[in-house]
Amino acid sequence: VLPERLSRLVRWLTKLPGVGxxxxxxxxxxxxxxTTDYGRRLSEELAQVAAQLxxxxxxxxxxxxxxxxxxxxxxxxxxxxxxxxxLCVVARIQDLIAIERSGAMRGRYFVLGKLLSPLEGxxxxxxxxxxxxxxxxxxxxxxxxxxxxxxxxxxxTALYLARELAATGVRISRIASGVPHGGDLEFADEITLxxxxxxxxxxxx
Amino acid sequence: VLPERLSRLVRWLTKLPGVGxxxxxxxxxxxxxxTTDYGRRLSEELAQVAAQLxxxxxxxxxxxxxxxxxxxxxxxxxxxxxxxxxLCVVARIQDLIAIERSGAMRGRYFVLGKLLSPLEGxxxxxxxxxxxxxxxxxxxxxxxxxxxxxxxxxxxTALYLARELAATGVRISRIASGVPHGGDLEFADEITLxxxxxxxxxxxx
Numbered sequence: 001v002l003p004e005r006l007s008r009l010v011r012w013l014t015k016l017p018g019v020g021x022x023x024x025x026x027x028x029x030x031x032x033x034x035t036t037d038y039g040r041r042l043s044e045e046l047a048q049v050a051a052q053l054x055x056x057x058x059x060x061x062x063x064x065x066x067x068x069x070x071x072x073x074x075x076x077x078x079x080x081x082x083x084x085x086x087l088c089v090v091a092r093i094q095d096l097i098a099i100e101r102s103g104a105m106r107g108r109y110f111v112l113g114k115l116l117s118p119l120e121g122x123x124x125x126x127x128x129x130x131x132x133x134x135x136x137x138x139x140x141x142x143x144x145x146x147x148x149x150x151x152x153x154x155x156x157t158a159l160y161l162a163r164e165l166a167a168t169g170v171r172i173s174r175i176a177s178g179v180p181h182g183g184d185l186e187f188a189d190e191i192t193l194x195x196x197x198x199x200x201x202x203x204x205x
Numbered sequence: 206v207l208p209e210r211l212s213r214l215v216r217w218l219t220k221l222p223g224v225g226x227x228x229x230x231x232x233x234x235x236x237x238x239x240t241t242d243y244g245r246r247l248s249e250e251l252a253q254v255a256a257q258l259x260x261x262x263x264x265x266x267x268x269x270x271x272x273x274x275x276x277x278x279x280x281x282x283x284x285x286x287x288x289x290x291x292l293c294v295v296a297r298i299q300d301l302i303a304i305e306r307s308g309a310m311r312g313r314y315f316v317l318g319k320l321l322s323p324l325e326g327x328x329x330x331x332x333x334x335x336x337x338x339x340x341x342x343x344x345x346x347x348x349x350x351x352x353x354x355x356x357x358x359x360x361x362t363a364l365y366l367a368r369e370l371a372a373t374g375v376r377i378s379r380i381a382s383g384v385p386h387g388g389d390l391e392f393a394d395e396i397t398l399x400x401x402x403x404x405x406x407x408x409x410x
Contacts, residue, residue, distance in 0.1 A: 001281065001305040003269040005257055009250045015243060016232050022299075027221050029298050031251070032258045032267050033318075038220060039255025043248045045214045046236070050244025052210055053237045062237050064208040076206065093234050094227075100206040113238075 006032065058135070060111030061096055076100075076108060083107045085142040087135065089161065091115050091149060099147060107145070110135060115153040116160055127157070129164050136168050143171040150177040150195070211237065263340070265316030266301055281305075281313060288312045290347040292340065294366065296320050296354060304352060312350070315340060320358040321365055332362070334369050341373050348376040355382040355400070 002010075006028055013024035031039040056063040056074035063074040076082060086107025090096045091114070099105050110132055114122050136144065146161055148154035162172045178196035179188050188196070207215075211233055218229035236244040261268040261279035268279040281287060291312025295301045296319070304310050315337055319327050341349065351366055353359035367377045383401035384393050393401070 001302055003258060003267055003280070005250075005253055005269060006267055009254045012243075012247045012250050015247075017235050018228075018231070023223075025299065025302070026223070028254065029267070030222050031254060033260060033298075037255075038217075039251055042217045042220075043251035043255060045210075045217050046244055046248035046251065048210055049214045049233065049236060050242075050248060053208060055238060062208055062211055062234070064210060075208070093238075094230060097206055097230070 059109045060113060061093055061109060084139050086145065087139070087141045087143070088145045088147050089132070090147045091154065091157070095147060095149070105145070107143075108139075112148070112157070115148060115151075115157045117153045124160060124164075127160070129161070132161070133165065133168060136165065136170050141170055143173060145173050145175065147175045150175075264314045265318060266298055266314060289344050291350065292344070292346045292348070293350045293352050294337070295352045296359065296362070300352060300354070310350070312348075313344075317353070317362070320353060320356075320362045322358045329365060329369075332365070334366070337366070338370065338373060341370065341375050346375055348378060350378050350380065352380045355380075 009028045009031075010021070010024045013019055013027055014021060016024075019027075031042070052065050053062055054065060054072050055061070056077055057071040058073055058077045061074040061076060063072045063077075065072060067073070067075070067078065083106045086105070087110055088096075088099065088105050088107055089110045089112060090099065091112050093111055096109050096111060099109075112127060114126060116122055116124065116127065135141065144161075144165060146158045148157045148161075158174055162174075165172055176199055177192070178199055179185060179192060185193065214233045214236075215226070215229045218224055218232055219226060221229075224232075236247070257270050258267055259270060259277050260266070261282055262276040263278055263282045266279040266281060268277045268282075270277065272278070272280070272283065288311045291310070292315055293301075293304065293310050293312055294315045294317060295304065296317050298316055301314050301316060304314075317332060319331060321327055321329065321332065340346065349366075349370060351363040353362045363379055367379075370377055381404055382397070383404055384390060384397060390398065
């Protein structure tokens, strides 16, 4: 009942993360119903991104080929004003973006791209530890800030990395976990509250 | 922190229904990380859909320009084996697709594109009643099956259409509402159960 062209677009859209058949159909039908040239323009933006953007060869963030190839580097890795002695390890590019927005990290990044996850079959050998170690040595990193999320997989990955990197002699730290800013203690779960208490800091004395 | 090209794609993606900033970013980053030419191919499918598909000028379903223009008609409106005496009125193309999948409708369709909704500011004047009446007259329709959803807006629209179309003398029916196939009475809400009882059918006698 749908034109083959539309069914094909729906099938391609379902490859996007978290997009099922119904959502893909909704997107496709929205594009057909639109009268403002939306579909053509979205297609052009997509083509540009596909042609011009690549993962940064150093950190895994997004890099633009227009800024130079060989090696392909992102704007953060190109920025000489960044503190190269601090390396922040994150699970995903989204986490890197969130940390950048906070303005609290002046060093560079390393995107793991995955976390240890027995359920998804991701084991220690799947983590890019060798690449990370090489960067620590080459760039004379003095502190590695492990900013994986405070979830089961994120904590397991942090502990594993800390153990594996111990031999490099670099200082290793972990981002703090506790009650979030503006958060209500009444509604915080027990693990979060436990971490808030365990990680308490002296205010005086 | 993101290349301008990527931010632009994210902005375009947020125009899709139900897609916010974070979801759009997730889609965009997935496309950049992909190594199977996904972005380029999705872009091409999109361009084709944008160039070749249009709403059917008769019923509002999706039509392919390749099947002929002037008028632009969908495969259902082109199909001479369809029973043109029955016209099924639906709110959205998705509903038409669902009914087609059931195989229970042999007539043609009319897509309203909207429902009466005081909350969204959609009033009687926004419904294409004149176009619908014209089709009933021109195609000698004998029965209009109103298949708007059994929600508050859907029911209001069904009642409004029934009243407006009364003058045409056409038979007007409404799809049945009740406990769905495989559904559990214990978990059905009161309105559904009430409708199931009110709409009961004689099995014998």
